[in-house]
Amino acid sequence: MRVRHKPWAADYITQHTDIVLQQPEQYKGSWHTVFGNRHPLNIEIGTGKGQFITGMGKLFPEENFIGIEREKSVIVSAVQKLVDHPLDNVKLLNVNAQNLMDYFADAEIDRIYLNFSDPWPKKRHEKRRLTYRDFLETYKRVLKPGGRICLKTDNQAFFEYSLESFSKFGMILENISLDLHQAKIEHNVQTEYEEKFAAKGHRIYRCEAFFKNGN
Template sequence: MRLRNVPGSREDIAESSFVIQEPEKHKGKIKELFPGRQPLFIEIGMGKGQFITTLARLHPEINYIGIEKYSSVLVRALDKQNELELPNLKFIRMDAEDINNVFDENEVDGIYLNFSDPWPKDRHAKRRLTSRQFFARYELLLKPEGKIQFKTDNSSLFDFSLEEVVATNFKATEVTYDLHNSEWNEGNVMTEYEEKFSAKGNPIKRVVFIRN
């Protein structure tokens, strides 16, 4: 899917106090950028930010960082934050492959992966956010008790994720192929994609990965 360019998005992001500029400089001290040193959760590939903005509003006792690669998408989340001005929510524009340059060991309490790019071609498997290469990255930055929550409507990507985790130091728990009709749906916060796919009758898959 080709992204529509949003004029001025890079400039808006560069000037915003809600966006962490040059995040590599804050490695190991990123919690100090928030008013309170609370638990830190991140969403990798946040899209337009509905999910993480809702979480930040519902849970002021937790700090959140939304990570997005594309300026034209991140700026939509920034529009929401400019209205709400939530003190526990910030953004980073970066490629997820560089995540260990930004977050130090055991610096993150939890990770959300929502409707990630499936990268359907086999040769691109290592780019999938639930590949063993990315699990290795998460292992470094995530606290020992930290969890990774993954949601998707893509059956192939979901099955790949369950197979891939076997080769890592994580394991799959709370696995469901139909989240909205499962015991784990209570308190579920939906993303834009989740609302769209659910309206079409597509079941949402969800799994929580924890360390072995």
């Protein structure tokens, strides 16, 4: 989907560096100093306009959340949400998730949320999918033993690809839902895309995956 350019986004982001942290590589291995506690640390890759990450922050005040979004014109909406309704346990990074290991140390993250990621349906773009094996290698590094990847999507082909990719990588699958909203899972914080697709009658697919024997 095409992103509508917001020329004012960059300036707005730099006005709120308490929310969108600059030079995040300096916090690698010490994110607890940012939040002032050692609560569980969770990240969302592709946080979009921030509805999920702020919703999770409100619902789970004893956990910390970092939303990662590379598009300034998109993440600025998440910034606005946190300006209007501040949450001490939510921070944002305007960076590319391909460089995840630049910002997080080994075994530093408890959960990784992948919500409605770009499915990159063409075979030649497989390496761009966030559940491709190269990304899984990175997740394995930064997740704590027993840490989980939580995936939601409306794209059946991408969901099936991800299940296969997780399995080939030796991961264990749990809480698989082929119609999340019919299953009525507790504490399902919806994203903007999720609300939009569900309203059109699309199925929402969800699963959790973790590595055997910890990492």
